[in-house]
Amino acid sequence: MRLVVDLNRCQGYAQCAFLAPDVFTMHGDEALMYDPLADDTQRENVRRAADACPVKAITLDYEDQGAADGKAGASRVG
Amino acid sequence: MSVDGYLETLRREGRIVVVGASLAGLRAAETLRAEGFAGTLTMVGDEPHEPYDRPPLSKQVLLGKVPADHTVLPRRRPVDAEWRLGAAATGLDLAAKQVRLADGDAIDYDRLLITTGVRARPWPRELEADLDGVCVLRTRDDAIRLHHRLKAGPRRVLVIGAGFTGSEIASACRERGLPVTVAERGPAPLVGALGGVVGEVAAELQRAHGVDLRCGVQVTGLEGDSAGRVRQAHFSDGTAVESDVVVVALGATRNTEWLADSGLGAGPRGIACDAGCRAFDVRGIVTDDVFVAGDVARSPHPLFGYQFLSLEHWGNAVSQAEVAAHNMISASADRRPHLWMPSFWSAQFGVNIKSVGVPPMADQIIVTQGSLAEQRFTAAYGYQGRVIAAVTFDQAKWLDFYERQIEQAAPFPPEFTTVDRRPEGLQPVPAGFPDPSLPSHGPTVTLSGHSPTDRRVSFTPRRA
Numbered sequence: 001m002r003l004v005v006d007l008n009r010c011q012g013y014a015q016c017a018f019l020a021p022d023v024f025t026m027h028g029d030e031a032l033m034y035d036p037l038a039d040d041t042q043r044e045n046v047r048r049a050a051d052a053c054p055v056k057a058i059t060l061d062y063e064d065q066g067a068a069d070g071k072a073g074a075s076r077v078g
Numbered sequence: 079m080s081v082d083g084y085l086e087t088l089r090r091e092g093r094i095v096v097v098g099a100s101l102a103g104l105r106a107a108e109t110l111r112a113e114g115f116a117g118t119l120t121m122v123g124d125e126p127h128e129p130y131d132r133p134p135l136s137k138q139v140l141l142g143k144v145p146a147d148h149t150v151l152p153r154r155r156p157v158d159a160e161w162r163l164g165a166a167a168t169g170l171d172l173a174a175k176q177v178r179l180a181d182g183d184a185i186d187y188d189r190l191l192i193t194t195g196v197r198a199r200p201w202p203r204e205l206e207a208d209l210d211g212v213c214v215l216r217t218r219d220d221a222i223r224l225h226h227r228l229k230a231g232p233r234r235v236l237v238i239g240a241g242f243t244g245s246e247i248a249s250a251c252r253e254r255g256l257p258v259t260v261a262e263r264g265p266a267p268l269v270g271a272l273g274g275v276v277g278e279v280a281a282e283l284q285r286a287h288g289v290d291l292r293c294g295v296q297v298t299g300l301e302g303d304s305a306g307r308v309r310q311a312h313f314s315d316g317t318a319v320e321s322d323v324v325v326v327a328l329g330a331t332r333n334t335e336w337l338a339d340s341g342l343g344a345g346p347r348g349i350a351c352d353a354g355c356r357a358f359d360v361r362g363i364v365t366d367d368v369f370v371a372g373d374v375a376r377s378p379h380p381l382f383g384y385q386f387l388s389l390e391h392w393g394n395a396v397s398q399a400e401v402a403a404h405n406m407i408s409a410s411a412d413r414r415p416h417l418w419m420p421s422f423w424s425a426q427f428g429v430n431i432k433s434v435g436v437p438p439m440a441d442q443i444i445v446t447q448g449s450l451a452e453q454r455f456t457a458a459y460g461y462q463g464r465v466i467a468a469v470t471f472d473q474a475k476w477l478d479f480y481e482r483q484i485e486q487a488a489p490f491p492p493e494f495t496t497v498d499r500r501p502e503g504l505q506p507v508p509a510g511f512p513d514p515s516l517p518s519h520g521p522t523v524t525l526s527g528h529s530p531t532d533r534r535v536s537f538t539p540r541r542a
Contacts, residue, residue: 002152004131008393008421011475012430028428030472033138036131037148061152 098193099123102372240267244327274510435467460490
């Protein structure tokens, strides 16, 4: 599954690194590194990470958005 | 004929062509569809790949943590476009409203969006640039090649240029345990973007991580062995460095050559456009059917003295693409200005560097929180008594606050008290930007002639 993080928006809260540690890791105290093509087995973890991001910096492909909680089509980017 | 009627027709069955299939092009295409454009959409891209993200290429990809082909961008929505990938645009006929492609095809448009971006500036001497082991880093294919070189365990990597890309490459090399030399013409890394005070912190950071950093020197020549592999670089101070991988990180050059005879106001500094993203032609008249967005655009920003800013920033590409797409299919009164606050980030040597505003406009800087010596701080930049920019090293959470300060033209030095302000942050000091009247990294544009008929602009590539 494809994803991208708006690192202007990211403030290093690291919620994603707790919820999907195989995809998101902190590099140093504040910088985030992630795999933009996460393995499909990580789908639920990545969705949870995107939902939990306090600044809504994680964008998922439209096909992966919101299906789990019925909020289909909800934009995660302002 | 009613113009509204034309717009209705355009939105229903018009033809929109987007030249440049990267971040800005993709986000524009999504916005066009999201706002109800139902006509024909054609996406033209010179690379054979579908739109991908570039920032990871100099970070997780060079570190070998993520393969380069993992950076394909997610789609916000289906764009229902005809993709012409691997087919560079070679010309534009403004009168006929037609884009010409390298494969000989021509595509008609009613509205055109240009998002052709920039490319890495190559090493200026072609014979030396062709040596095996001399690389640049801009595209996915560049990243694959450079990663391959680093993986092979070179004896030493030389990075020419200590801007953000060069510094990130040096950081990746050190993290991989590779010896690396960085050669920078200026007095410190990042000095053009962040000034001398912060540049000194970046220099300390590099040296503390084992980079052989050499500032105030130019690379005067690259030397190859009998098999055509690079093996040594000569510096202007008479020294030389043995190196089997040389990465040229001398900034970017704008992809505007294909517009040279088009009559559009396009050149080495980009394509000038108004705040509504409409391109200017060479006469200085704004076009109504050609729009520009992303790294290739230069547009006036009211917050920064209406300067024509050319921002090679990820967030600018997204924001400007959205505004351009909206304006392309909207009536004059419904159009929006592109008023994005310049912002960027860089991760290097384990530190998260972020910026808002336009630091190079500043004359002064003050450390408002933290400490330069600890490499963890917030610095505000001032220009003529107002806050114009802010930079953080591992203190990104404060940037939102400074963004508001810049938007409100808050006084500089800041009048508020902050937590963790140290003695060094009590007085502003000169920000230490290089004199803009002296040629530095970039190519130079010179004007000659006095009468309108013999007035010429010549483009002088910078010789390192």
